[in-house]
Amino acid sequence: MGAVVALTLLSWFVIQRVHQARRVGSKILLSLVFSIIVIAVYLSPLLILRHTPCLSDKIPPKPELIGHRGAPMLAPENTMMSFERSVACNVTAFETDVQISGDGVPFLMHDHDDFFLRTTDAKHKFAGRDFNKSGKLTLEELQDLNAGDWFLKTDPFYTVSQLSPEEKEMATNQTVPSLVQLLDLAQEKNISILFDLKNENGTNDTNIVVETILMSGIDPRLVSIFWLPPTQRSDVKKSAPGFKQYYNNISDMKKEGGTSLNLKYNSLNTDELRQLGLENITVNLWVVNESWLFSLLWCTGVSSVTTNSCHRFQKMTQPDWTLGPTQYTPIWITVDLLSLLIMSGLIYKSLLGESCMSCVLYHVLHCVI
Ligand SMILES: *[C@@H]1O[C@H](CO)[C@@H](O)[C@H](O)[C@H]1NC(C)=O
Ligand SMILES: *[C@@H]1O[C@H](CO)[C@@H](O)[C@H](O)[C@H]1NC(C)=O
Ligand SMILES: *[C@@H]1O[C@H](CO)[C@@H](O)[C@H](O)[C@H]1NC(C)=O
Ligand SMILES: *[C@@H]1O[C@H](CO)[C@@H](O)[C@H](O)[C@H]1NC(C)=O
Ligand SMILES: *[C@@H]1O[C@H](CO)[C@@H](O)[C@H](O)[C@H]1NC(C)=O
Ligand SMILES: *[C@@H]1O[C@H](CO)[C@@H](O)[C@H](O)[C@H]1NC(C)=O
Numbered sequence: 001m002g003a004v005v006a007l008t009l010l011s012w013f014v015i016q017r018v019h020q021a022r023r024v025g026s027k028i029l030l031s032l033v034f035s036i037i038v039i040a041v042y043l044s045p046l047l048i049l050r051h052t053p054c055l056s057d058k059i060p061p062k063p064e065l066i067g068h069r070g071a072p073m074l075a076p077e078n079t080m081m082s083f084e085r086s087v088a089c090n091v092t093a094f095e096t097d098v099q100i101s102g103d104g105v106p107f108l109m110h111d112h113d114d115f116f117l118r119t120t121d122a123k124h125k126f127a128g129r130d131f132n133k134s135g136k137l138t139l140e141e142l143q144d145l146n147a148g149d150w151f152l153k154t155d156p157f158y159t160v161s162q163l164s165p166e167e168k169e170m171a172t173n174q175t176v177p178s179l180v181q182l183l184d185l186a187q188e189k190n191i192s193i194l195f196d197l198k199n200e201n202g203t204n205d206t207n208i209v210v211e212t213i214l215m216s217g218i219d220p221r222l223v224s225i226f227w228l229p230p231t232q233r234s235d236v237k238k239s240a241p242g243f244k245q246y247y248n249n250i251s252d253m254k255k256e257g258g259t260s261l262n263l264k265y266n267s268l269n270t271d272e273l274r275q276l277g278l279e280n281i282t283v284n285l286w287v288v289n290e291s292w293l294f295s296l297l298w299c300t301g302v303s304s305v306t307t308n309s310c311h312r313f314q315k316m317t318q319p320d321w322t323l324g325p326t327q328y329t330p331i332w333i334t335v336d337l338l339s340l341l342i343m344s345g346l347i348y349k350s351l352l353g354e355s356c357m358s359c360v361l362y363h364v365l366h367c368v369i
């Protein structure tokens, strides 16, 4: 619409230039170029309609929500409080990050290098010690850390002011959870778990995690387990065939007969995403925080998104900004016709050789009537 309005305004000057041009050749050339541009802009809605997922009558089901480290805008990331908050958003899976402590216990923490500095008080509590790697601290030491105060102090999403006093108190009381704590919650609430393993010690770390999950009693048929990224994928497939394997590479997935992808939100365009949907591939995209992006992916038909904003997306009952072709088509045709009418009026006026603006308006109105 903006382009049509701009061209309509511009046409006034173009028509004058055509009128003033001395040589017939320039008149024709200018008219021709301008006409081609006008026609292209007038018809561009047809192309937009083909490639814009939300201009459709058939909106796919809403993507499932996966809480990125829980609900990190409502509670400190990767703490039990954060995961419990995300349960209230009806997430279908918890997304988290697993590392192995010095005494061989899997725990939840995102940052890897100098990794306790951002989200815990390790610098203060273990001053002078080397705690840069996960293996340097035991689970007991980890659970002695405070993993919530940083959230209230740094307010990473400017959301702390919305927390109640009880929630703030709860946040200050958070520590580093073990994987088992999250598995228990997942089992209790029938929620899946999707995680990234920081594989410091290679195969052994993977084995420890697989064993921990199998020993927790969580039923892979009841609660699907996602697994990524897969350095020891084939071993894991053998020892835990019930786990759902997510790939981050389409060709690897097809080669190994997988059916699920976990990709960055902008790694595929909407046509590619729709194609994967037609092939019945489950696609999860990370990390989607804005409702316009969520709406676009919803219209495209992705299966799920990893998000910081589960509390906002949960409330959405339909994508923002959808328009069926039955509404869209009359709108652009009407806009095109109005523009054409005005341009015709201007040409008519220019042929009459007058130049006052009120005369133009008069002629346009005359023409409309
Ligand atoms: C959450 O999911 C449960 C069970 O699937 C459903 O009964 C409930 O209405 C959902 N709540 C919201 C707010 O969507
Ligand atoms: C731990 O990381 C910090 C910050 O990157 C660095 O200054 C320090 O030297 C590291 N300590 C060790 C023992 O690697
Ligand atoms: C790897 O494992 C060995 C032995 O189990 C342990 O001594 C070492 O600290 C671990 N390395 C890291 C980086 O966790
Ligand atoms: C803080 O955590 C401890 C141990 O988990 C618990 O006993 C205490 O009641 C908690 N305090 C608050 C305010 O939640
Ligand atoms: C767990 O959730 C799955 C689908 O999300 C459902 O099919 C299954 O019945 C649920 N199990 C229980 C015990 O609620
Ligand atoms: C891996 O585990 C085996 C025993 O299960 C042990 O002998 C080996 O040292 C471990 N490797 C590392 C790198 O920790």
Ligand SMILES: *[C@@H]1O[C@H](CO)[C@@H](O)[C@H](O)[C@H]1NC(C)=O
Pocket (backbone or CB within 6 Å): 249, 250, 251, 252
């Ligand atoms: C996927 O993996 C193949 C090798 O298995 C590699 O050649 C290709 O570059 C990868 N694609 C992406 C997008 O990473």
Ligand SMILES: *[C@@H]1O[C@H](CO)[C@@H](O)[C@H](O)[C@H]1NC(C)=O
Pocket (backbone or CB within 6 Å): 278, 279, 280
């Ligand atoms: C995808 O699933 C639908 C319904 O389950 C089925 O009709 C269709 O053939 C499947 N498409 C492919 C490419 O497997």
Ligand SMILES: *[C@@H]1O[C@H](CO)[C@@H](O)[C@H](O)[C@H]1NC(C)=O
Pocket (backbone or CB within 6 Å): 265, 287, 288, 289, 290, 293, 308
């Ligand atoms: C969503 O937020 C995360 C931070 O938690 C950020 O890394 C990511 O880039 C954001 N996603 C988008 C699409 O902006």
